[in-house]
Amino acid sequence: MPVTLQTIPCLEDNYAYLLHEPETGATAVIDAPEAAPIQAALDAKGWRLSDILITHHHHDHIGGVETLRRACGARVTGAKSDAHRLPPLDRAVAGGDTISVGRETATVIGVPGHTLGHIAFHFPHSQLLFTGDSLMALGCGRLFEGSAAQMWDSLSRLIALPGETLICPGHEYTESNARFALTIEPDNQSLRDRAARVKATRAEAAPTVPVPLKEELATNPFLRAHLPGIKGALGMASATDIQVFAEIRARKDAF
Numbered sequence: 001m002p003v004t005l006q007t008i009p010c011l012e013d014n015y016a017y018l019l020h021e022p023e024t025g026a027t028a029v030i031d032a033p034e035a036a037p038i039q040a041a042l043d044a045k046g047w048r049l050s051d052i053l054i055t056h057h058h059h060d061h062i063g064g065v066e067t068l069r070r071a072c073g074a075r076v077t078g079a080k081s082d083a084h085r086l087p088p089l090d091r092a093v094a095g096g097d098t099i100s101v102g103r104e105t106a107t108v109i110g111v112p113g114h115t116l117g118h119i120a121f122h123f124p125h126s127q128l129l130f131t132g133d134s135l136m137a138l139g140c141g142r143l144f145e146g147s148a149a150q151m152w153d154s155l156s157r158l159i160a161l162p163g164e165t166l167i168c169p170g171h172e173y174t175e176s177n178a179r180f181a182l183t184i185e186p187d188n189q190s191l192r193d194r195a196a197r198v199k200a201t202r203a204e205a206a207p208t209v210p211v212p213l214k215e216e217l218a219t220n221p222f223l224r225a226h227l228p229g230i231k232g233a234l235g236m237a238s239a240t241d242i243q244v245f246a247e248i249r250a251r252k253d254a255f
Helices: 035-045 065-072 080-085 148-159 174-184 189-203 213-219 228-233 241-253
Strands: 004-010 014-021 026-030 051-053 075-079 091-093 098-101 104-110 119-123 128-132 166-169
Touching (some): 004 166, 014 035, 014 166, 035 065, 075 080, 148 241, 174 241, 189 213
Parallel strands (some): 075 091
Antiparallel strands (some): 014 026, 098 104, 104 119, 119 128
């Protein structure tokens, strides 16, 4: 039976995600910005939380962890390298490890850049990728701790996943990211069409995520830094992919 995915708005613009595996009843939340909306969603479905998966240590991704742990006895999984600044971990993992939620198996992918200990969770059978603040819809996270080279390497690992993979990022930044993306590729028709859809979606206060990776590959400038068209548009035809990515990130920071 397929898993059920529920996107839960939290705080001002965060998302948590519930992943329910029906055969065993196992239910994971990926990041827990605050407990109340997550608990409300669990109660509405009659699900019991078995796992809390943490992508990184920022408070707007872990603020509800301890409340949910106390309420549900859920197992907490996070990066071993960041254990010193995460809530106490029951399962400490690193890139390349595999974990299970009921009968669903995920691969842990190290994605340093936004933070040094950032990880993502890829559930290949369900074609789901939980990226936290690494890969965003039409964007990527700010480089608070890592370098442009680290982030480009991280994103390159995600680019290699199947195009049907659904990207589940940690924030609703898509509309502002679309406005910026159009400054990089104003003639990208796929991007123009997507920006219009995003604007309409947000006008209805609906989430713009999850989104297929193939759509990101066609429209997200941060995933397109290696393309000759992007390099030419930026006047960086002879630059390395990392240099072009760094330029796009710097422009976004000042946008």
